[in-house]
Each structure stands twice: as structure tokens, then as C-alpha cells.
Amino acid sequence: MAFNLKVNGTAHSVDVDADTPLLWVLRDVLGMTGTKFGCGMALCGACTVHVDGTPLRSCITPIKNVGNGAVTTIEAIDTTAQGRALQQAWLDLDVVQCGYCQSGQIMSAAALLKATAKPSDADIDAAMSGNVCRCGTYQRIRAAIHRAAGSSSENRR
Amino acid sequence: MSESAPGSRFDRREFLKVGAGVGGLMLSVAIPSLLRPASISTAQQTSSFAPNAFIRIDHAGAVTLVMPMVEMGQGIYTALTMLIAEELEVDLGQVRLEHAPPNDALYANAILHVQTTGLSSSVRAFWTPLRQAGAVARTLIVSAAAKKWGVDPGTCRARRGVVYDGAATRQLRYGELVDAAAALPIPAPDSVALKQPKDFTLIGTPVKRLDSADKVNGKAQFGIDAKIPGMKVAAIAISPAFGGSVRSVNEAAALAVSGVRQVVRIEDAVAVVADHTWAAKKGLKAAAVEWDDGPNAALGSADILRQLQEQSTRPGAVARNQGDAQKALAGAAQRFDAVYQLPFLAHAAMEPMNCTVHLQKDRCDLWVGTQAPTLTQAVVAELLGLPKDAIKVHNHLLGGGFGRRLDADGTLLAVRIAQHVSGPVKVIWSREEDIQHDMYRPAYYDRLSAGLDANGKPVAWIHRVAGSSVLARYAPPLFKNGLDMDAVEAAAEPPYEFPNIHVDYVRVEPPGIPTAFWRGVGPVKNVFVVESLIDDLAAAAKQDPVVYRRSLLSNNPRALVVLNLAAEKAGWGQPLPPRRGRGVSLQAVFGGYMSQVAEVEVAPDGALKVHRIVCAADCGIVVNPNTIAAQVEGGALFGLTAALYGAITLKRGRVEQSNFHDYRPMRMNEVPVVETHIVKSAEAPGGFGEAPCSCVAPAITNAIFAVTGKRIRTLPINTSQLRS
Numbered sequence: 054m055a056f057n058l059k060v061n062g063t064a065h066s067v068d069v070d071a072d073t074p075l076l077w078v079l080r081d082v083l084g085m086t087g088t089k090f091g092c093g094m095a096l097c098g099a100c101t102v103h104v105d106g107t108p109l110r111s112c113i114t115p116i117k118n119v120g121n122g123a124v125t126t127i128e129a130i131d132t133t134a135q136g137r138a139l140q141q142a143w144l145d146l147d148v149v150q151c152g153y154c155q156s157g158q159i160m161s162a163a164a165l166l167k168a169t170a171k172p173s174d175a176d177i178d179a180a181m182s183g184n185v186c187r188c189g190t191y192q193r194i195r196a197a198i199h200r201a202a203g204s205s206s207e208n209r210r
Numbered sequence: 211m212s213e214s215a216p217g218s219r220f221d222r223r224e225f226l227k228v229g230a231g232v233g234g235l236m237l238s239v240a241i242p243s244l245l246r247p248a249s250i251s252t253a254q255q256t257s258s259f260a261p262n263a264f265i266r267i268d269h270a271g272a273v274t275l276v277m278p279m280v281e282m283g284q285g286i287y288t289a290l291t292m293l294i295a296e297e298l299e300v301d302l303g304q305v306r307l308e309h310a311p312p313n314d315a316l317y318a319n320a321i322l323h324v325q326t327t328g329l330s331s332s333v334r335a336f337w338t339p340l341r342q343a344g345a346v347a348r349t350l351i352v353s354a355a356a357k358k359w360g361v362d363p364g365t366c367r368a369r370r371g372v373v374y375d376g377a378a379t380r381q382l383r384y385g386e387l388v389d390a391a392a393a394l395p396i397p398a399p400d401s402v403a404l405k406q407p408k409d410f411t412l413i414g415t416p417v418k419r420l421d422s423a424d425k426v427n428g429k430a431q432f433g434i435d436a437k438i439p440g441m442k443v444a445a446i447a448i449s450p451a452f453g454g455s456v457r458s459v460n461e462a463a464a465l466a467v468s469g470v471r472q473v474v475r476i477e478d479a480v481a482v483v484a485d486h487t488w489a490a491k492k493g494l495k496a497a498a499v500e501w502d503d504g505p506n507a508a509l510g511s512a513d514i515l516r517q518l519q520e521q522s523t524r525p526g527a528v529a530r531n532q533g534d535a536q537k538a539l540a541g542a543a544q545r546f547d548a549v550y551q552l553p554f555l556a557h558a559a560m561e562p563m564n565c566t567v568h569l570q571k572d573r574c575d576l577w578v579g580t581q582a583p584t585l586t587q588a589v590v591a592e593l594l595g596l597p598k599d600a601i602k603v604h605n606h607l608l609g610g611g612f613g614r615r616l617d618a619d620g621t622l623l624a625v626r627i628a629q630h631v632s633g634p635v636k637v638i639w640s641r642e643e644d645i646q647h648d649m650y651r652p653a654y655y656d657r658l659s660a661g662l663d664a665n666g667k668p669v670a671w672i673h674r675v676a677g678s679s680v681l682a683r684y685a686p687p688l689f690k691n692g693l694d695m696d697a698v699e700a701a702a703e704p705p706y707e708f709p710n711i712h713v714d715y716v717r718v719e720p721p722g723i724p725t726a727f728w729r730g731v732g733p734v735k736n737v738f739v740v741e742s743l744i745d746d747l748a749a750a751a752k753q754d755p756v757v758y759r760r761s762l763l764s765n766n767p768r769a770l771v772v773l774n775l776a777a778e779k780a781g782w783g784q785p786l787p788p789r790r791g792r793g794v795s796l797q798a799v800f801g802g803y804m805s806q807v808a809e810v811e812v813a814p815d816g817a818l819k820v821h822r823i824v825c826a827a828d829c830g831i832v833v834n835p836n837t838i839a840a841q842v843e844g845g846a847l848f849g850l851t852a853a854l855y856g857a858i859t860l861k862r863g864r865v866e867q868s869n870f871h872d873y874r875p876m877r878m879n880e881v882p883v884v885e886t887h888i889v890k891s892a893e894a895p896g897g898f899g900e901a902p903c904s905c906v907a908p909a910i911t912n913a914i915f916a917v918t919g920k921r922i923r924t925l926p927i928n929t930s931q932l933r934s
Contacts, residue, residue, distance in 0.1 A: 070469075085428075097875075130427075140426045147836055149283075154560045177878065185875045
């Protein structure tokens with residue numbers, strides 16, 4: 054069946070089953086591959102996008118639930134102040150390794166900064182622990198979030 | 211013991227001799243991160259200067275570097291580019307990068323003798339060849355300029371893509387010199403002088419990764435992102451029991467799902483081909499595949515353990531025999547016997563296995579991220595009965611490798627499916643298939659005995675390694691006389707002085723379970739085993755673990771330096787809050803030296819918190835210190851994750867774990883602070899991607915011992931045993 058959706062400010066109409074996860078609509082139907090498939094069960098966060106500013110795991114979000122919500126993906130996160138600051142901090146601190154999880158990491162971090170301008174380490178733990186990085190870039194992700202926010206890490210030893 | 215560089219015993223020369231020679235077309239899958247969009251490529255361009263297979267410079271001065279090794283997060287594209295640019299005298303901002311096509315003749319790694327990225331060999335293998343490649347190109351360009359000016363090339367100098375004459379009054383950009391340089395005879399690579407380390411301007415400086423920009427904006431293209439016109443997507447189910455086969459498929463039900471185009475049934479798997487992934491997944495579910503479980507239907511982890519226990523009692527192939535360890539053990543003042551058990555491990559790279567195939571009558575195109583492009587090309591050519599150059603490998607960035615993408619099993623499966631499909635098809639594994647049909651780090655069962663004299667000095671060291679041989683499968687020529695040199699690496703040559711040492715290996719192949727290289731390879735197990743027992747011996751000798759190790763390193767100065775540095779930076783010996791302790795580990799592998807000190811806290815209920823890991827490393831000349839730190843941070847967490855949580859277990863012939871809830875990765879809220887301290891060194895570069903991974907587990911378990919007095923000899927760590 055046909056669904057209308059708005060992704061990064063652009064309207065699209067797609068013809069898929071109502072239970073089709075937003076992830077596969079983005080990747081396979083719209084050809085937007087910045088949002089990644091990692092687990093299919095909301096366990097790793099690689100597929101994180103925003104709908105009306107709220108972060109969600111697109112791999113378990115059926116298209117029928119998206120409705121008229123405005124979808125933002127990694128491809129357009131630079132249109133937000135938090136997104137731009139985070140991308141720059143990621144570059145400044147050389148966060149990425151393989152890079153596969155980083156779209157989801159940045160989307161989760163952008164949602165965190167939107168809700169909490171100056172996050173503590175505990176805030177970062179709470180917001181980011183759903184995003185898995187097998188390369189182990191967490192330490193730099195934490196530092197980059199603080200850098201983008203102008204906040205600082207406590208002594209974590 | 212210090213006469214040979216660590217790792218040198220494992221001669222990988224015969225590593226894998228698949229298909230030297232013919233490559234395919236020069237396929238340019240450029241990564242656009244650096245600047246401009248991908249150039250279409252490549253060798254066919256006649257108007258550019260291409261003095262070797264790594265460098266092209268066009269009339270505009272644009273420099274294209276072809277990357278012989280693959281980027282899977284380890285930062286190799288940045289390091290290899292630095293090696294070329296150091297001698298070529300160009301700015302990193304001036305270059306664009308391309309993935310190399312499969313071609314062992316042009317791009318083989320000089321250590322592995324095949325175009326394969328792994329075993330921490332890339333910088334070691336390309337340290338000299340790529341600097342020479344840059345120097346050859348720069349020499350030609352400078353000569354071309356000197357000729358134009360009618361001066362001695364020795365009076366000219368090159369800097370940032372420009373040649374200056376001696377008085378710096380005249381200058382020519384590289385782009386203006388390409389035609390003249392291309393007309394000159396190319397000098398032999400070893401005939402050009404390379405810079406002295408004191409003159410390096412790039413090597414040794416903290417350079418930012420060159421692949422970051424596209425990895426923070428969604429543009430980076432991994433294999434799973436391939437988009438081929440007309441492409442369908444396939445979801446697969448592989449026989450859940452190893453060695454099983456398909457019994458029945460409800461094809462009609464699958465085809466009734468909207469978007470499903472085709473059901474492909476092969477002996478050991480079913481693929482549902484559809485317009486998009488979700489339709490394929492729904493179709494696969496509807497297909498309700500039933501299986502014959504085959505010969506391993508009853509296999510469980512207890513069977514694997516029993517097999518290892520039994521077979522490890524037999525003498526093995528001797529890896530090292532020095533002095534008379536049995537006799538020394540018999541005469542020792544104190545004797546220690548210990549058994550160490552390590553589980554199968556999955557790689558669980560974030561990018562699940564995938565491969566896109568377009569099979570046509572006389573050619574096969576593959577879009578995939580692989581650590582072994584020429585191996586992939588060779589095995590697909592063999593499967594299809596096509597010449598190797600008919601197999602076009604379009605390599606991509608890898609969403610994690612860790613050894614998983616050294617094997618071409620996923621590509622072969624995709625091609626076998628594509629043999630039944632008209633047009634291009636992308637085969638994507640679910641996370642469950644990825645974990646349940648990985649090729650696993652072997653389960654090991656090691657038996658050790660050690661003897662101390664009255665002063666607490668080790669006089670006997672006996673180590674038997676038992677487990678699957680990855681080398682025997684992956685590189686048969688290297689498996690000689692029953693000995694797998696990878697399985698005993700870091701066991702046969704521990705960093706310490708043992709007057710009497712005997713190390714042997716018993717090959718034990720688990721029925722039906724495929725095994726493979728895993729980040730840290732043999733040392734990831736052996737360093738744990740050796741460093742655990744050394745810690746026990748220190749305790750038996752009533753000595754501090756660092757002091758005890760020091761006393762055994764009088765002939766190993768580089769090892770001593772990293773041990774002392776890690777201890778100093780970690781504040782070894784300084785007081786800690788209650789229930790906290792420190793543990794140390796030391797290794798000499800991958801052509802380098804490393805020591806880690808971990809600081810852990812064990813709660814009364816056994817809960818474990820790792821607070822801090824301090825790592826000191828001497829890996830010879832450092833190309834990019836920034837990458838070294840990143841590899842320590844990431845490698846330590848990779849090894850730590852396995853030590854805390856990693857275990858693949860079997861029941862009824864099947865892997866019991868399926869996704870990140872039961873094959874658990876470390877997460878943000880759990881990670882310790884990781885610190886990196888590098889020893890300045892003028893020695894040749896060592897390998898680094900795996901070293902931090904193999905060093906970490908014993909630092910953790912030794913710290914647990916310091917807190918609780920409980921010795922962990924089985925991984926993953928069972929915290930319920932740590933309750934006080």
C-alpha cells in the first residue's frame with residue numbers, strides 16, 4: 054500500500070507493506086544508505102533516525118507508525134546546530150574507525166544534545182548505551198559529545 | 211631469546227599462494243572523502259603520470275593513490291598515504307584515494323605474499339615499498355623540472371607538490387611536469403634514496419584520518435550500501451545445524467508475499483529474492499524452511515570440551531624445546547599445573563555479512579568489502595569455472611573486519627545463490643545468520659606446568675596448546691608437521707627467560723564447526739595463558755608481579771621498557787580504594803612490545819567494573835601516533851568484551867547465541883578509561899591492530915586476582931565465582 058512520508062524535508066510516496074520498517078524504506082526504496090542495518094532488533098542503534106526530533110530505531114519502526122512525522126536522517130543532520138557541532142567534534146577528535154555505526158551514534162548524540170544542552174557523563178551513558186561500536190570508539194564519542202556541547206567529563210577513573 | 215624479533219618465528223612467507231598475477235580491470239571505487247568526487251580511473255588514463263601501481267598525477271596536479279590494503283577502521287588508508295606522501299612531497303589535502311583492484315602481482319603484501327589485509331602486517335609490509343614508490347615518482351618529477359631548467363636535479367627540491375630550483379627563484383607545479391616526468395626512464399625502487407627519519411615531516415606526526423568526513427555524514431559506502439541498477443535483495447537462511455541441509459520449503463507461501471520474486475533453494479541454504487530487504491525477510495519467514503540437521507545434530511559444547519580434554523593429553527607437534535623441561539620440573543622446589551579454557555568467539559562486525567553479485571555468462575561482478583580480494587577472486591573463479599580476470603571484485607570500505615572478512619564463504623554463498631538469479635542480487639545476512647554462521651575463533655584447551663627453584667625463579671615451563679588449526683584450513687602450506695605456528699604464537703616465545711621450556715600443539719578439530727582468524731589471532735589466547743601463569747608464579751615466589759617480571763627480562767630490554775612505563779603511568783604500587791586492584795600483562799608479538807595495567811573493582815556480589823587501562827607500547831617507528839592511540843582504545847575494548855562476555859556455545863548442533871542481547875558487546879556505560887603511552891623508537895615499525903586486543907585479558911584477570919585472590923583460567927570471566 055502507498056505511504057506518504059517526509060524525509061529530510063522532501064516528500065516521498067512509497068508502495069510497501071504497512072509493517073515494513075522505516076529502515077528498509079530508507080535504504081532499499083529511497084536509496085538513502087547512510088542509515089545502517091546492524092541487528093534488526095533495536096539492540097545496536099546503527100539505524101537510529103529522528104522522527105519529529107525524537108530518536109528511534111528505524112529497524113523496528115513500521116512505516117505505518119511514522120505517519121506525518123518528519124524523518125531526519127544522518128544525511129541531513131547537518132541542518133541542525135547540534136548535528137553540525139557533533140560532526141565537527143567527531144572530525145576534530147578523529148572518532149571514527151570503521152565508521153559503520155557512526156551514523157547511528159551521531160543521531161543518538163544529536164537527540165541527546167537537543168534535550169540536554171550540557172550533558173553529564175551519566176547523561177551520555179543513558180543516551181548512548183543503546184549504540185554499539187565494535188571498533189571501540191566510545192571514549193572518543195564521549196569526548197566528542199562533550200566537545201560539541203562545551204561540557205566536560207568528570208574524573209571517570 | 212632476544213636475538214630474534216618477536217613474531218619472526220612465524221614465517222608467513224608461504225602464507226597463501228592463491229592466484230598471483232592477473233588482476234581484473236583497474237576498478238576504481240574511489241572514496242570521495244578526500245575532496246573531489248571519485249575519478250573514474252585509472253590505469254587506462256594516458257594523460258597522467260603513473261610511475262607505479264600506487265600513484266597517478268594528472269595535469270591539474272591531482273594526486274591519486276591506490277590503496278593496496280583495505281580500510282576496516284584500523285586507519286590504514288591514512289598510514290599508507292602518509293608513507294607515500296612523505297617521499298612524494300605532497301600535501302595530504304592534495305590526494306584522493308582509491309581501493310586497489312585484486313592483483314597480487316601489483317599489490318601483494320610483502321609479508322603475506324598475497325593482497326590480503328590482516329595479521330597486523332600492512333604497515334610492516336608496505337613501510338619500504340610505499341616510501342620507495344613515492345620517492346621514485348618524486349625523483350622523476352624533480353628530474354623533469356631540472357631538465358627543463360638545465361640544472362642539476364640535486365640542486366632542486368620538492369615540497370607540497372611544487373619543485374623549486376636551488377635559488378628558489380623558479381618553480382613548477384607537479385601537474386606541469388607530468389608529461390616530461392612520464393617520458394623519463396623509471397629508476398629501480400631500491401635505487402632511490404629514502405629520507406632519514408630525522409627529516410620526516412609527516413611520519414610520526416598525529417595526522418587526522420583521511421576517511422572521517424564521509425563517515426560522519428552517511429556518504430561512506432560499505433559493501434552493504436552497493437546500489438546496482440535492477441538489483442534485487444535476498445534474505446537467506448542457512449542450515450541452523452552445521453552440516454545440515456534443506457528438507458522442505460513452502461515456496462508458494464513465500465511467493466505470495468508482496469515484493470517477493472523468487473525462492474532459491476540450494477543444498478544448505480534457502481534464499482528469498484525480493485524487491486527490497488523487508489519483503490525478502492517476510493518471504494523467508496513464510497517459506498517456513500525445515501531442515502535435516504545432518505551428522506552434527508546432537509553436538510553440544512560439552513562434547514567439544516570433552517574432545518579437547520581428551521586429545522590434549524596426547525603429545526603434540528613440538529613448537530619449541532630448549533633444555534630439559536620435564537627433568538627440571540621433576541627437580542623443582544615448587545610445581546604448578548594449570549588448565550586454561552577459551553571459548554569459540556564470533557567476530558560480530560557491525561556490518562553484517564553481505565555481498566552483491568551480478569553473474570553473467572562470461573563474467574561475475576562482486577560488490578563486497580573483503581580483506582582478501584585476490585583470494586575472493588580466485589575461489590569465485592574456481593566455483594564458476596571462469597578465468598580469474600572475469601571475476602570483478604569491486605571492493606568497498608569494510609564495516610569492521612576483525613578477521614571475519616579474510617574468508618570468502620559469504621561471497622561464495624552469494625554467488626551460489628546468484629547462479630539461480632537473473633540480474634544483480636544483493637545477499638544480506640541477518641544478524642542472527644551472521645552470528646550463527648560465523649567462522650569462529652577456535653575454542654582452546656591449554657595445559658601448563660611450571661617449576662620454580664628455591665628462589666622462586668622459573669626453571670621449567672611446559673605448555674601444550676590444543677585446538678583447531680586455522681592455518682591448516684586457510685594456508686595449508688604453512689601447516690607443517692602438525693604444527694600451527696599461529697596457534698602457538700606468543701606461547702613458543704614468551705618474553706621471559708626460561709632455561710627449560712617445552713611448547714607443543716595438538717590439533718583438535720571440532721566436528722562441523724568452521725574456525726577462522728580473529729583479531730589478535732594466536733596471541734589473544736596465548737598471552738592470556740602465559741601472563742596468567744606468570745602471575746601465579748610471582749605470587750608463589752611472594753613477589754610483586756611487576757618486580758617478578760622485571761627479574762625475568764634481563765635479556766629483553768624493549769620488553770622491560772614497556773613494562774616499566776606502563777607500571778609508572780598506572781601508578782603501580784600506589785594505594786587504591788577498597789576492593790580495587792591492579793593487574794599487569796606483557797607481550798612481545800606482532801613485531802612490537804606492549805604492557806598493560808588494568809585497574810578493576812570487584813563488588814561483594816562479584817560484579818566487576820574495569821576503571822582504567824594503561825597501555826605502554828613500543829611498536830618501532832610510529833607512522834601515526836593518533837592511529838596508535840585509537841587502536842589501543844578500540845583493541846583493548848575488543849579483547850575486554852571477549853574476556854567479559856564472549857562465548858559461542860552449541861546445543862543440538864546449533865549456535866545458541868543469535869544477536870547482541872546474548873552475544874554481548876561492551877557499551878558506553880561500561881567502558882574504562884584507556885590511556886596510551888608510546889615509547890619513542892627508531893626500530894622498524896611493528897604491527898599494531900591486534901596487539902592491544904591480545905594484551906588486555908590477563909591484565910584484567912590479574913587485577914581480579916589482586917583484589918580477590920581468585921585466579922581466572924576460563925574465559926569469559928564468570929563473575930559469580932568472584933563473590934566474597
